[in-house]
Amino acid sequence: MFAVIIDYRYYPFLGDVNSILRMRYPGLRLRDVIVSKENYARRRSLELLKTILSKRFIREGTGTSDEEIIAFYTLLSVIRVLNDKKLANIVALTYSKYAYEKLLKEPLNNLVHIAKLLGINAKLERNAPLIPVDFKRKKPVFIAKPISMSFKDYLKYTAKRLARDPKYALVNQIIDHGMVFLEKEVFVRVLEEAIYTRIVELYNSIPTPELPEDLINEAKKIIEETGWIKQRLMNIELEEKAKGVIDFSAFPPCMSILIEKLKAGENLSHQERFVIAAFLARIGLDVDSILEYFKNAPDFNEKIARYQIEHIAGLRGSRKKYLPYNCETMRSLGICPTTDYCKGGKNPLAVYWYNVKQKILSKKRSGKKNHVKTK
Amino acid sequence: MSRRELSKEFLLMKKLLREYYSKKPLEEPIYIHKREIAVQSLEDGVYIRHLSFPSLAILYNYILSEKTPLHLYYSSAYYESPSADKMDMKGWLGSDLIFDIDADHYPGCDKTLYICVGENKAYEEKVSQCPESGEKPLAYSLLSSRCLDRAFADAKKLYSILKDEFGFKDIVIYFSGNRGFHVKVLDEDAWSLTSDERREMATYISLEGFELHRVFPPIGKREPYILLSQREYGLRKRLLKYVVEKNIGVKTGAFIKVPIDEVEEIINDLRIAIDAVVTMDISRLSRFGNSINGKSGLIVKKIDINSFSKFNFLEYCPWEGVVRIKPLIDFSGLPVFDNVVNLKKGLAFDIDACLGLYLVFKGLARLVNIERAGVRNV
Numbered sequence: 001m002f003a004v005i006i007d008y009r010y011y012p013f014l015g016d017v018n019s020i021l022r023m024r025y026p027g028l029r030l031r032d033v034i035v036s037k038e039n040y041a042r043r044r045s046l047e048l049l050k051t052i053l054s055k056r057f058i059r060e061g062t063g064t065s066d067e068e069i070i071a072f073y074t075l076l077s078v079i080r081v082l083n084d085k086k087l088a089n090i091v092a093l094t095y096s097k098y099a100y101e102k103l104l105k106e107p108l109n110n111l112v113h114i115a116k117l118l119g120i121n122a123k124l125e126r127n128a129p130l131i132p133v134d135f136k137r138k139k140p141v142f143i144a145k146p147i148s149m150s151f152k153d154y155l156k157y158t159a160k161r162l163a164r165d166p167k168y169a170l171v172n173q174i175i176d177h178g179m180v181f182l183e184k185e186v187f188v189r190v191l192e193e194a195i196y197t198r199i200v201e202l203y204n205s206i207p208t209p210e211l212p213e214d215l216i217n218e219a220k221k222i223i224e225e226t227g228w229i230k231q232r233l234m235n236i237e238l239e240e241k242a243k244g245v246i247d248f249s250a251f252p253p254c255m256s257i258l259i260e261k262l263k264a265g266e267n268l269s270h271q272e273r274f275v276i277a278a279f280l281a282r283i284g285l286d287v288d289s290i291l292e293y294f295k296n297a298p299d300f301n302e303k304i305a306r307y308q309i310e311h312i313a314g315l316r317g318s319r320k321k322y323l324p325y326n327c328e329t330m331r332s333l334g335i336c337p338t339t340d341y342c343k344g345g346k347n348p349l350a351v352y353w354y355n356v357k358q359k360i361l362s363k364k365r366s367g368k369k370n371h372v373k374t375k
Numbered sequence: 376m377s378r379r380e381l382s383k384e385f386l387l388m389k390k391l392l393r394e395y396y397s398k399k400p401l402e403e404p405i406y407i408h409k410r411e412i413a414v415q416s417l418e419d420g421v422y423i424r425h426l427s428f429p430s431l432a433i434l435y436n437y438i439l440s441e442k443t444p445l446h447l448y449y450s451s452a453y454y455e456s457p458s459a460d461k462m463d464m465k466g467w468l469g470s471d472l473i474f475d476i477d478a479d480h481y482p483g484c485d486k487t488l489y490i491c492v493g494e495n496k497a498y499e500e501k502v503s504q505c506p507e508s509g510e511k512p513l514a515y516s517l518l519s520s521r522c523l524d525r526a527f528a529d530a531k532k533l534y535s536i537l538k539d540e541f542g543f544k545d546i547v548i549y550f551s552g553n554r555g556f557h558v559k560v561l562d563e564d565a566w567s568l569t570s571d572e573r574r575e576m577a578t579y580i581s582l583e584g585f586e587l588h589r590v591f592p593p594i595g596k597r598e599p600y601i602l603l604s605q606r607e608y609g610l611r612k613r614l615l616k617y618v619v620e621k622n623i624g625v626k627t628g629a630f631i632k633v634p635i636d637e638v639e640e641i642i643n644d645l646r647i648a649i650d651a652v653v654t655m656d657i658s659r660l661s662r663f664g665n666s667i668n669g670k671s672g673l674i675v676k677k678i679d680i681n682s683f684s685k686f687n688f689l690e691y692c693p694w695e696g697v698v699r700i701k702p703l704i705d706f707s708g709l710p711v712f713d714n715v716v717n718l719k720k721g722l723a724f725d726i727d728a729c730l731g732l733y734l735v736f737k738g739l740a741r742l743v744n745i746e747r748a749g750v751r752n753v
Binding site for chain 2: 127130132133134135143151152155156159163166167169170171174177178179181316
């Protein structure tokens, strides 16, 4: 038997705050424990809020495991009271990345134990697959895939996003008898995903807690100082305004040219077709609407075109949503014969969103000006 | 009653299909009461969806007295309320895992005739509209039994992957009744897999997006090769088996050395072409085992993986005796799997019921007489 010692200071989301409260502060609730401004967990939770919001960074704490767990739950509870899911996602993301770095330094049996705490069926393989990667001094050199986890658990944490990276795609793994065999680094990356999910779930499962009012006010102040709310409101507004609306006047010049060519029934090159389809799919046009543009093409075949557009839009095949080429690439391919091809970003997509944003901002500004005038 | 229902052919078809279903041949899918049932009926030719039956017996009542099924499906998914007509109201509970292997994508198996009945012409090149009459042509696939044998070999390979690599236990293979095979995983473990997760499994099987160096790191720069040990897992184990069986590579101590370009070729052989969209679809309709596929008149039949040797379409034919049919086109030497028939437009003739009804279900002939035909005991 290995001794497994988990350092909860690095992984406070694995701890059970209720049992700590019961053991250490019998009869007290979380709000009672952190009522004093001097309480370590309380101060720490505000510090975490600040560094996570402003720098997406977690400084190592100086408290005990129990204190760090209480601090972490205080932080999540504060966000729960503020009811800001996006902020919770950022905490989850920052913590999972922080944990990733710490996990890389853990011995394998600790990793397997942490995986179990996260509800993942994983084990250390005695007869781990050894893959020869070199041959030196008449002997093969191996890399080992010492950890196995059930393929269902693996897919649960990779299929949605991570699998787009070939390194994590199931097709590039060793699978046997329902288990996926992994190297340490890949396994740790999967754990990072599981941790992200765990924290978001924790956030969702916290009943709106009662917390000291001055703590909430302090948290609000920090949030204000970091400009988070302003940025959030701006993004919400942008999202709302851009939702379902395709703003043709914000198209970068190359995309406008391609759209005109399509409308005129010109025969576009393969690369031109790809770029415009990927662009339209990414700004939110559905497959049928994209097909409409292609219907004028001289060699239009609905079945083939639909298949390809579905592919580009990430509905088929590897499910990868393709990006249009970068401006530089397009220029070298001769797709974009204009001179001011990329003001506002490297990719036509970035240019489009930049233009949309500028338009909304300038409307806002002129709106304000008008307001002043009428005064 | 519609004109369609008054036609003589309609009555004959109905008689045959009813006779078949009156023998109660259908396989009952587990939890039939949690599945959506769909019928394309002979009576009105349209899909009737969102049906739900508490038991197979009540489904028989329906198909023997109300609607005669040309196609009969159940949902691969289990629902809280299978008869809700909006998908998001059904309450998805889980779904069988399905793979579809079509025989028409193998080299030499992709030939299709595009038959324009109104013009009495067949085109070898694809036409989406008949040039003279403007009608939609009938696509008639010229599949030989050899193509289906190849598809079955792939279905069998898929079966082994699902069993040995994914660790599933309850896997069945069906002849689809037309051009290929369906492989279904019934393990409860598979039910909850999401569409994204199924896509990952599909790409693992078709090796789409496979990057050789990640599973088979090449050794050496000038003439790169890989080393296989005696104890391999997953795809490496599959490759090892292939190499040993075909005596490829060079033994080097306890290892087998295989040049990387040969590995690439073998990998191409290990790919199984499946339609990923079918696998990803978690609310797909699936044909009832032992129902008749209305595209061919053949039975959707479970295959015993150990006893299957060669595809013979007669084994999937529910009919016996002789029928009289009246061809709708002239065609001498039309292949029906490994048989050949000669058709003279408008000239009725007697033909073996399996061949004759195949042509009728394909829309190339009218059914005139079934006095000497019936349903086999299958």
